[in-house]
Amino acid sequence: MLVGCITNIVDLIGGERLALSILSLAFAVLTLYALKKYELSTKLKIGIIYSHLFFLSFPAVLFTTNLACGSMCMPCQDNTYALIGYALPSTLALATIAGFVVIPSFYIVSHKRMEISDKELLRFVHRHARRMKIKKLKLYAIDRAKPLAFSFRSFRSAIFLSVGLLDVMNRKEIEAVLLHELAHLQRRSSALKLSHALLRLSPLSLLARFHHDAGEEERRTDAFVVRQQKTERYLLSAKRKMDAFCCHY
């Protein structure tokens, strides 16, 4: 009875595709396990969450594609290689879109208890956010000794400051870092930026949000800080402090 049932399923789905799906789900479990078990860097975590989303959705996309091929009487039905050809890019796209929602939520949920409660800092941030039309902004502390800061915007905006940064920087330097991140958030919100981001819709563009390059965007956000503070003194000393810790990481 059970054997008959399994044979039916294999016939229906196709042995190869079933094996592929089981393998994919096994990878999904493995990536989730790695995420829970190990202390990973931010970049690696994002990569792993992304692969998890990929492996998790691959079987569903594979079978949906097969159904679609069947309903349109296309030759790709039951042709595993053709199906993979269709399913891979769709899964990549799906995982990327899911990533834009899941990855920021993961950070917001896992850092919820670390919301920064310093009234003066919050007042500073919200005053500027209002002026810059950045809505629903949250400020979080992350438990890392290295001074670092990053921000992202998806369904809500968040700025993350490490405990190490709050420790070694004075008020004006922290404000310089916050203005820098606010400028990033504002740039991301513009329609231009959105279409640009959609064009580059890839896991790499998500990684780039966590990574500060000395590119055009950095020059513009830094210029914004200098305009606001009317001096580059604090921005420079904040950067020096970040750089001083870079190589012990």
Ligand SMILES: [Zn+2]
């Ligand atoms: Zn930056």
